[in-house]
């Protein structure tokens with residue numbers, strides 16, 4: 415049975431989240447750059463060149479071995495999966511969302527001296543991208559589903575009836591070890607972990623884990639203008655030719671988005687994913703289906719029977735309680751303003767939640783809204799959600815003193831919890 419222990423930093427329900435530092439190099443001038451792990455776009459302090467960072471698959475890092483390790487030591491790196499995000503667990507009494515920051519050894523049957531999780535360690539140290547071969551061997555991890563999803567809860571708390579994780583960061587972190595006589599050594603601190611039989615991973619367990627990291631010039635592929643964006647933004651904007659871009663593989667690809675027309679220049683453009691999903695076995699394709707399942711205090715009309723149902727997910731990270739409220743408010747409102755493909759000159763809320771994560775909000779919306787709760791919780795684990803259509807849309811919100819507000823939808827978001835930035 416895979417063992418999993420939440421790291422001490424999983425107790426971040428106060429809303430504090432941890433951002434690890436990762437060492438990079440500016441692709442233009444070679445200057446060392448230390449960035450947050452969520453950084454996808456940066457401007458070099460030295461040469462002022464803008465770059466986007468794109469990786470194939472999930473990020474893979476390693477912790478630097480101590481310089482005091484003997485040169486002839488047989489160094490090996492063991493993999494840990496790490497998940498950081500928000501868990502939405504439901505039981506009959508409702509949902510209690512919480513921030514998660516967990517890491518778990520991605521191997522079975524290891525000597526007991528090997529720590530089960532990274533604990534605070536990777537937080538205190540800078541991570542390095544596995545881009546070229548450091549000295550030592552790397553061990554192949556078990557699939558993350560096995561390690562992170564099959565939970566063996568340590569506490570006696572009742573397991574949730576239904577849960578969904580909305581991920582922010584998912585990565586593989588390698589930590590160095592070596593054997594010294596009869597001792598297993600922690601390669602980061604160069605300290606003994608305890609007496610152990612000589613441990614050495616077998617040849618067949620080795621792998622080459624480095625992923626290609628691409629640095630893409632932060633220039634608009636359409637017109638050559640400087641792109642703008644917050645470091646963690648998935649969408650970069652060209653204010654010259656009014657286009658949106660996202661790093662994919664080793665190039666930037668254009669993002670199709672639609673914009674509802676702002677009433678005023680000061681309006682904030684807020685991004686949402688508009689999702690049409692095929693849901694089975696439950697029948698949920700029209701607005702009337704939603705009204706019935708959610709027991710909406712409205713009379714179901716024939717028009718609703720023919721009105722296709724769209725789910726709406728914020729395309730940005732925000733406190734779980736507000737995230738849940740927006741999911742339900744938006745699906746009930748089914749906004750349908752006239753959209754245009756022209757980028758208004760307004761201020762934008764950055765896109766920080768990818769479409770793949772947005773699809774996972776569909777079942778969260780259902781659990782939040784459908785009644786009786788007990789019945790829906792039984793059905794949800796067996797419910798399949800297949801996205802049929804997903805598009806990025808921006809809705810203008812009025813900028814008020816303490817909040818931003820959409821009058822027609824009657825939706826308000828507190829400004830303090832929405833870290834606004836001047837652009838995407």
Ligand SMILES: [Zn+2]
Nearest residue numbers: 440443458461
């Ligand atoms: Zn530079």
Ligand SMILES: [Zn+2]
Nearest residue numbers: 634637652655
């Ligand atoms: Zn452009």
